[in-house]
Amino acid sequence: GAGVSQSPSNKVTEKGKDVELRCDPISGHTALYWYRQSLGQGLEFLIYFQGNSAPDKSGLPSDRFSAERTGGSVSTLTIQRTQQEDSAVYLCASSLESTSGRNTQYFGPGTRLTVL
């Protein structure tokens, strides 16, 4: 079946603009995760959803970052007033559900965000 998809694959924006990144999880996966991968910080967890709920948003780096998930499927990560330090690859992953340690997270191809 289809894997996790993300769009756009690349996004170049100017400092101060808002961006939206989209993630479409594997069908039937109820848990969805956002991570950020940057040269200086490695892979950082941002937020996860179980269904449409985001029980813990503490990984979001600032209040300029927000995420939502509708219909237990597609998720959007929004970054407002982008800064140059937001430049990174944003990775989305999904799994069957979040509470079992065995459930594997499957990743999408990522969105490479460049803030000029």
Next chain:
Amino acid sequence: AQKITQTQPGMFVQEKEAVTLDCTYDTSDPSYGLFWYKQPSSGEMIFLIYQGSYDQQNATEGRYSLNFQKARKSANLVISASQLGDSAMYFCAMREGSSNDYKLSFGAGTTVTVRA
């Protein structure tokens, strides 16, 4: 404190030889899962293998095997019979389970280059 440590930034291996990638972890949680992912230059994170803390046997998946030494808190990945397509970045990750902690903590990664 770092939860996952990968001490080898880069490794070279000859085609058809085996290579071992080191990973040590730090947790006080008795229930946890360890994952290895491969990230080729295309950017997508590909799941390779999983080891649960209570698993009695070392995990194997095709040419991938995990040398799990619980007392030493190490989970080294062994790739046998290396192929040119194995050239990629490899990440070790951990998920701590008993508190329904859902996120993966990643190591810094090891770049593997397979030489013909």
